[in-house]
Amino acid sequence: MSAGSAALLVTALGALLAGCSGSGHPAAAPNPAAAAPTLADIPATPSAAVPSTAPSDLSTLRLPVEQYILTPADNAQLNQATWVLAGDCIQQHGVTFPTPAPLTHQRSGSEVPRRYGPADPAVAAKDGYHNPAVTEQDKMPPTDSMASLSAADRATVNRCRAIAQKQLSGDAAYGSSSIGEQINSRSYIKATADDRVTAAFAAWSGCMKTAGYAYASPIDAYNDPHWSASPTAEQQEIATAQADITCKRRTNLIGIWYAVDAAYQQQQIEAHQAELDRDRASEQRQLGKARKVLARSPGSN
Template sequence: MRRFLPLLPLLLLAACLALTACGPGPGPRAADPRPLPSGDPRYRPLGAYDTTDAEAAVLGEARWTLAKECMRGLGFDSLRELKVRPAPPWPRRPAGTGVLTLEVVVSDEFRYGVQDPEQAAAHGYRSPAAEDARHRPRRQWTLPEYLALTGDFVGDDPRTVHGYPIPARGCLGQAERRLHGGVDPRDRTDPVRTLSDQALREARRDPAWKSADRAWSACMRAAGYGYATPQDAQEGRDRREAELKQRLSGGPDADGPTGQEKRAATADARCKQRTGYVRAVHAVDVRVQARLVAGHRGELERQRARVREAVRTARAVLESR
């Protein structure tokens, strides 16, 4: 499952960067819906309750269909021809408005970190799909369009456009409420994501996982890195200064991975392969997830029912247009 999480605006105030709140991404993208063998690193017991690719596509198209209608109601007739299949990426605040935005992608594809040395050498700690999306042409929204779509206000941003008040969380937020029975899913805890995060925290405390971390760390030391865990390598505190300088440089690939990141990620992936890291930690993760599913089955089934109902609503929206 891949989630394009809210864009993270960084306010440039008095030469310092301040992190602000943000809106949601286009939604989850589940793994291949075909059943996976339990030994496949992509297999997750919680995956049975997650949103599928097909469902996410329907929800995304309906979300943007409704948002486009809302925007036209606010006076943005220029969006009449906006294509909504596939759903556009989540809007980015336009450059030059006092805010630097970073797009964060959380993906179960990287649940255990980078695994392919060739991909790591090319993309660092970014997934190839996320890098492809980053380089793909995307619509450049004006500030009024962005605010009307997202309702992500900063400072003195206007709360109206063309004399109309912007809906709470913008036209996209209004669309989400329409699809999800009047409740924005951002205001409701997602038990799949919550339990998935809990499983990872618990699994990392398991002796078998810690043993895998130690074997990986020893391999990384031989490669010249002092990271204790793959999470430390991915976080890369020793790379932050170089990465920030690159992002603020304004160059053609300012948001891309640095050379330092690519080299660290490549060593990381090689050590995972040499030590059998992914196989070891996946077995622990599956065991913990299975236990959590057994203890929260009712909650998970209710969440699955909510998603199915939202998809039915989305299909009705699309069929009526």
């Protein structure tokens, strides 16, 4: 896996796991779930129903594994309920630590529009390859409050949070299905190396060359080091992102990439159906408990 693939993978999956993490390119947050089972090794290349034309509305597309992993909105709700529960424990130990403000405006719909790099011309016209800016309230908490604590008090806060996680998860792993997250990561990597997708990359690259841009793949365009030199998108970056989207549409790149990605996911889902069903049931139980906790806690919603 190339460094470029890794960076765009973080873009695709970091948001799915943890919501927005601030301006610039996002970073995946650590998943506190237990050690994940090993995915079955399936060497066969799956067939994929590739659409003949580019999809007109990416928000209507959902990857198969999305039904088994938590959305950013789900994660925000679970995280907030965890801190509410932990707050009682923290207070009982005499530590002053405010319950972090709830994350708001977290996504609950399809992640397909963000998974393959820029896809929305209106967003690209404003942000290029950068993430849209987020408010301080919507960044992952806590940071400053933890840094101000003594080592002993930080240990207390972390211990209380672990207890709260256990209250929500019971005997299951806390949070999103770890095997589902693995499938989500692996399918992206497998699809990106698939001959059908690399052929689409070549067609996209030819389109970009005609427009005056020399990139072998949209991953290279996304990871152009020039973009990281500025905290916001400048005109060159915006123009490149807009050309990127135009060429994706002309070559049906996202339609092909999505279809192959989904095929690899379905292959793994069928091999791990029982585990995924178990994890999905656990996620729903945790979210149900989280909603009850937040309903009892004024100001947490």
